[in-house]
Structures are given as structure tokens and as C-alpha cells.
Amino acid sequence: MHELSIAQGIVDIVRQYVPERQGPRVASVRVRIGRLSGVVPDSLEFCFGAIVAGTPYESARLQIERVPTICECADCAKRFETQDPVFLCPSCGGGNVRLVSGTELQVVDLELAESSAEQP
Amino acid sequence: MSVITIERKVLEKNDQIARQNRELFQQHHVFVFNIVSSPGAGKTSILERTLEELKGSLRIAVVEGDVQTDFDAQRVARYDVPVVQIVTHGGCHLEAGLVRDALDRLELTGLDLLVIENVGNLVCPANYDLGEALKVVVLSTTEGDDKPLKYPTMFRNAAVLIINKVDLLPYVNCDLARLRRNALQINPGLRVFETSCTTKAGIAEWCDWLREQVSRQK
Numbered sequence: 001m002h003e004l005s006i007a008q009g010i011v012d013i014v015r016q017y018v019p020e021r022q023g024p025r026v027a028s029v030r031v032r033i034g035r036l037s038g039v040v041p042d043s044l045e046f047c048f049g050a051i052v053a054g055t056p057y058e059s060a061r062l063q064i065e066r067v068p069t070i071c072e073c074a075d076c077a078k079r080f081e082t083q084d085p086v087f088l089c090p091s092c093g094g095g096n097v098r099l100v101s102g103t104e105l106q107v108v109d110l111e112l113a114e115s116s117a118e119q120p
Numbered sequence: 121m122s123v124i125t126i127e128r129k130v131l132e133k134n135d136q137i138a139r140q141n142r143e144l145f146q147q148h149h150v151f152v153f154n155i156v157s158s159p160g161a162g163k164t165s166i167l168e169r170t171l172e173e174l175k176g177s178l179r180i181a182v183v184e185g186d187v188q189t190d191f192d193a194q195r196v197a198r199y200d201v202p203v204v205q206i207v208t209h210g211g212c213h214l215e216a217g218l219v220r221d222a223l224d225r226l227e228l229t230g231l232d233l234l235v236i237e238n239v240g241n242l243v244c245p246a247n248y249d250l251g252e253a254l255k256v257v258v259l260s261t262t263e264g265d266d267k268p269l270k271y272p273t274m275f276r277n278a279a280v281l282i283i284n285k286v287d288l289l290p291y292v293n294c295d296l297a298r299l300r301r302n303a304l305q306i307n308p309g310l311r312v313f314e315t316s317c318t319t320k321a322g323i324a325e326w327c328d329w330l331r332e333q334v335s336r337q338k
């Protein structure tokens with residue numbers, strides 16, 4: 001259950017771009033989560049919601065982009081997606097494989113609500 | 121609607137503190153490893169056997185991470201080495217900032233080896249760099265030989281695997297060759313040790329390797 005500290009990290013980053021007081025409302029925050037990042041999207045959404053509840057960021061929805069595990073074979077240069085914990089090249093069967101993507105844990109961007117007039 | 125581009129790592133703050141910790145360790149020529157496992161695999165027991173073996177020749181300190189209690193720190197303190205306990209109060213892993221705070225209570229000058237014992241958990245600690253030179257993952261034979269496939273990220277991020285409780289092999293359903301194969305499939309670069317803290321099998325070999333790492337740091 002480290003999603004709580006990950007969610008806190010996301011909110012901390014958002015706070016640096018949109019001030020807590022008198023800032024525009026945040027409509028959504030887009031994050032990129034690799035399949036190997038060890039983060040459970042449902043838990044992350046839950047934790048994010050719990051952290052922003054009752055704060056100026058309450059309106060923000062978390063949009064999660066899942067990144068597949070992509071590997072590249074160091075021997076035959078074949079690129080492939082895998083869901084297996086063991087990375088084996090489907091082309092030459094080799095295990096000398098480099099990870100291209102799948103460990104991402106990033107805040108991509110955030111979207112501001114139409115106008116700050118919506119603020120109470 | 122306006123969009124603000126961010127493109128930043130969520131764990132950047134942790135990673136930044138980890139870099140500072142690492143620099144501090146390098147300045148003091150201290151070899152630091154982060155020992156991880158599921159609860160009960162034998163991290164603290166391995167640490168005790170290691171302290172018995174190395175205490176006479178190396179200056180060692182320990183940072184203990186636990187969800188509750190300072191039981192492990194008490195166990196380690198019996199070996200008369202400096203130990204700092206971090207209680208996470210429910211937190212499932214150590215973060216670089218917690219380690220940095222613990223360092224305020226430790227004298228790094230003159231130290232050869234610092235061991236950071238993480239919270240027992242094979243999932244969350246895999247993602248948090250603490251500033252260590254490497255991660256050591258402990259897996260006990262009672263946990264089964266399929267663990268590396270079930271928790272691949274931890275085994276991929278570790279440099280060393282200690283297979284502990286090998287004295288129990290006759291009594292448990294664990295195929296040592298399969299365990300090794302599974303682990304090495306996930307991470308071909310893993311350095312593997314087989315130990316028993318009861319019979320002390322493999323402890324000398326592990327400690328020799330540690331001595332080598334310490335002398336490289338000097």
C-alpha cells in the first residue's frame with residue numbers, strides 16, 4: 001500500500017504549478033503508470049481522492065495512462081511487449097533483453113477548469 | 121481548457137534525497153546495502169550472523185526499519201554496534217527522507233559498512249532508492265521457489281540474492297535449483313548466496329564478499 005505516498009507525491013507536484021490559494025481549479029491530472037511500476041491504479045485513484053477531498057484540488061480527476069512493458073532483445077534487436085515476469089525474446093529465445101518501458105511513474109500534465117469564476 | 125505540461129517523475133523528491141544520501145556515503149567511503157525481504161525471511165538473523173563475523177574487523181552501523189516496535193534494533197544493539205530505529209507507523213517501506221533523518225543520529229566518519237534493514241515487504245521497497253550501493257534480497261526456502269516470478273520487480277532491482285534457511289530444505293517443498301533458475305531468469309546478474317543462520321552455512325562466504333565490497337569503497 002505505498003499508493004498513498006505516490007498519490008501524495010502527485011499532489012505535491014500539482015501544488016507547485018497551481019497555487020493552493022486563489023489558483024485556478026484543476027480539472028484533471030494525467031499520470032503515466034508503467035505496468036512494472038508496482039502501482040495499482042485503483043488504489044492510486046482511491047488514495048488521490050482521499051488526499052484532495054476538502055482541498056482546493058478536490059475537483060481534480062486522476063487520469064491514468066497505463067504503459068505496457070516493452071523490451072528490446074540485445075542480440076537480435078527485436079522489440080516486443082510482454083506480460084510475463086521473465087523477459088524472453090519471442091524471436092530468438094534469448095534472455096539478454098533490455099527494458100524499454102514499463103517502469104514509468106510520472107505526472108504528464110494537468111488541465112485547468114474553464115474559468116476560475118466557477119469557484120465558490 | 122488550458123493544459124500545463126509537467127512531465128516529472130512522481131518519486132523525484134525521493135530520488136533527489138537518495139542522491140544526496142549516496143553522495144554522503146561516498147564522501148565517507150561507507151559501503152551501504154539495503155536489505156529487503158518478505159516478513160520473516162531472516163533479514164535480522166542474517167544481520168546478527170554478519171555482525172558476529174565482521175564486527176571484529178569492520179566498523180559497522182545499522183538502520184532498522186519497522187512498521188512498529190524497536191525489537192530488531194534491540195536485537196542488533198546486543199552486538200554493540202550503533203543502531204538507529206526508524207518506526208514507519210504503518211508505512212510499508214522506507215523512503216530516502218526517513219534514512220536521511222536517521223543519519224542525523226549516526227556518525228558516518230570512520231564507518232566501513234552501513235546496513236539499512238527495510239520493512240518486511242517484497243513489493244513497495246523495490247521502488248524506493250534510499251541512496252544505497254545495492255539492494256540485497258533475502259528469500260527463505262519456506263517461502264517456495266516461485267517467489268522470484270511472483271515478485272519480479274524486487275528481484276530485478278536487487279544485485280544480491282540470499283537464499284536463507286537452507287537447513288530446512290529436507291522438510292519443505294522447495295526446489296533449490298528451480299528457485300535459482302527462476303531468480304536468474306528474472307535477473308541474470310544476481311549474485312546468489314545460500315545461507316542458514318542456524319547452522320551458519322554460507323555466512324562466511326557472504327561475509328567475504330561483503331569485505332570485498334567494503335575494501336572497494338575505500
